[in-house]
Amino acid sequence: MRIHFFGLLILISTSLHAQDTLRLSIRQADSLFLQNNLEILAEKYQIDIAKSIEIQDKLWNNPTFGVEISAYNPSRGAFDVGKNGQKAFSIQQLITRAGKRNKQVALDVESTRKSEYQFYDLIRTLKFDLRQIFFESFYLEKTVSLYDNQIATLNTTVNAFEKEYERKNISLKEVVRLRALLFELTNERAAIQFELQENQRDLRTLLNSERPIKSIVDSSDIRRYELAKYTPTFLKEKALESRADLKVAQSSTKQAELNYTLQKALAKPDIQVGATYDQASNYVNNYFGLSAAISLPFFNRNQGNIRAAKSNISYFKTSELAKQNSVNNEVDAAIQKVGIAEKAYQSVESQFTNQFQLLSTGMYDNFQKRNITLLEFIDFIETYNESTKEYNRLQADRIKVYEELNYVVGEELFN
Numbered sequence: 001m002r003i004h005f006f007g008l009l010i011l012i013s014t015s016l017h018a019q020d021t022l023r024l025s026i027r028q029a030d031s032l033f034l035q036n037n038l039e040i041l042a043e044k045y046q047i048d049i050a051k052s053i054e055i056q057d058k059l060w061n062n063p064t065f066g067v068e069i070s071a072y073n074p075s076r077g078a079f080d081v082g083k084n085g086q087k088a089f090s091i092q093q094l095i096t097r098a099g100k101r102n103k104q105v106a107l108d109v110e111s112t113r114k115s116e117y118q119f120y121d122l123i124r125t126l127k128f129d130l131r132q133i134f135f136e137s138f139y140l141e142k143t144v145s146l147y148d149n150q151i152a153t154l155n156t157t158v159n160a161f162e163k164e165y166e167r168k169n170i171s172l173k174e175v176v177r178l179r180a181l182l183f184e185l186t187n188e189r190a191a192i193q194f195e196l197q198e199n200q201r202d203l204r205t206l207l208n209s210e211r212p213i214k215s216i217v218d219s220s221d222i223r224r225y226e227l228a229k230y231t232p233t234f235l236k237e238k239a240l241e242s243r244a245d246l247k248v249a250q251s252s253t254k255q256a257e258l259n260y261t262l263q264k265a266l267a268k269p270d271i272q273v274g275a276t277y278d279q280a281s282n283y284v285n286n287y288f289g290l291s292a293a294i295s296l297p298f299f300n301r302n303q304g305n306i307r308a309a310k311s312n313i314s315y316f317k318t319s320e321l322a323k324q325n326s327v328n329n330e331v332d333a334a335i336q337k338v339g340i341a342e343k344a345y346q347s348v349e350s351q352f353t354n355q356f357q358l359l360s361t362g363m364y365d366n367f368q369k370r371n372i373t374l375l376e377f378i379d380f381i382e383t384y385n386e387s388t389k390e391y392n393r394l395q396a397d398r399i400k401v402y403e404e405l406n407y408v409v410g411e412e413l414f415n
Contacts, residue, residue: 022211026134026221029207033130036208040126043119050115054108057101064092064274086281092274092291098265107258114251121244128407130206132400137199138215139396140192143389147189150385153364154182160368174374181378185385192389222395224414225402227338235335235409239327242410249323253316260309267302269295330408337401345398348391 024032034040068088073080081087158178164170203213240246271294278287363384367377406413 020211021214022207022209023214023216024134025216025218026131029130029134029203029213029215030127032207032209033127034123037126037206038208040119040123043122047112047115047119050108050112054105054112057104057108060101061094061096066090066092084280086279088276088278088281090274090276090291092272095271095273097270098268100262100265100268100270103258103262103265107255107262110251110255110258114248114255117244117247117251121248124244124407124410126206128403129202131403131406133199133202133206134215135217135399135403136396137196137203137213138217139392140196140199141215143392144189144192144196146385146388147185147192150381151182151185151189154178154185154381157364157368158182177374177378181381185381188385222399225399226414227335227342227402227405230413232332232335235405235413236328236331238411239331239409240324243327243408244410246320246323246327246410249316249320253313253320256309256312256316260306260313263302263305263309267297267306269297327408331405334401334405334408338405341394341398341401345394348394 066089068090070080070086071078073085076085158175161170161175161178165172165175200212204210207213271292273293274291276287276289276291278289279285282289363372363377363380366372367374402414
């Protein structure tokens with residue numbers, strides 16, 4: 001009764017866990033990622049900040065208003081500000097010259113555009129991480145299922161051999177060797193589970209989810225990865241047109257050019273204009289006057305900032321060119337990787353796993369019937385597990401290099 005009770009508890013616990021697991025296709029994962037990822041949500045605020053600065057710099061400078069009153073008159077006492085007393089008012093307005101305000105706004109607009117490109121580049125990078133982890137987890141789970149089946153079947157075999165050993169029909173050496181194989185499979189399964197748990201951590205972070213994530217992949221998700229319709233020239237042109245990080249570099253160059261224009265404009269002095277009313281302290285009572293002031297650019301003509309801005313243009317242009325070369329090389333490398341992975345994948349027979357599975361079932365039966373030796377059985381199990389594990393890893397790596405090509409081109413190529 002106790003055994004049945006604990007079995008029922010385990011069944012209920014497993015069922016609850018399965019219900020709590022978030023089962024997602026790759027498209028559902030992409031959608032959830034765009035809605036929930038905290039890094040993306042945080043980066044959106046950078047765009048809002050840049051737009052706010054743009055709004056601020058479009059505003060005119062505020063006028064300055066000043067008041068002067070008589071604090072003390074020896075003949076009339078403190079605060080002599082009446083009809084026969086003294087008070088003065090002034091108002092000043094700064095008028096910028098050489099289009100400084102418009103040039104600053106143009107620089108701000110480009111800064112906002114750069115923030116948007118950085119936002120899209122963050123999405124590109126994180127989506128690549130999400131997809132490679134998603135598919136790797138799917139194939140790791142397939143490998144775990146293989147080990148689960150092997151361990152369950154081997155457990156039955158070990159139990160049967162232990163009974164035969166108790167009857168003195170087989171030697172202890174065979175039982176111990178089978179137990180060692182079972183221990184080896186259990187350890188290998190644990191190592192894969194460690195990888196899966198790390199992937200779970202990253203998936204849940206990327207999707208901002210507290211629930212476990214299970215990757216659901218069907219054959220259509222696999223078939224869409226095919227390169228035949230794209231030429232290297234097309235992919236390079238597409239990358240130079242689409243890569244958000246390259247647009248960030250181009251925007252930095254544009255900002256440097258706009259800043260150079262602004263710094264030259266800043267060398268032109270602004271004008272301060274104003275008006276003054278003075279009740280009694282001027283050469284006539286109730287004096288009204290106009291004023292204008294301008295700084296004389298004898299010493300500071302913004303020479304250092306202009307020179308630095310000009311050098312910045314050369315720096316960012318060189319960086320932009322280096323980025324273009326890097327993008328071309330990344331596309332070349334990604335195409336080569338796809339070719340290598342596709343060749344390795346195609347070299348494996350399509351019936352490879354099915355044939356191995358049938359042979360594996362037969363091996364257990366033949367071993368229990370003593371038609372094959374212990375060493376032959378162990379050698380086959382180890383070879384079968386290693387080959388299936390590597391085949392699953394090959395499939396995951398194949399999708400990864402296709403997704404890497406998506407990443408380096410900056411476009412969704414395989415829909």
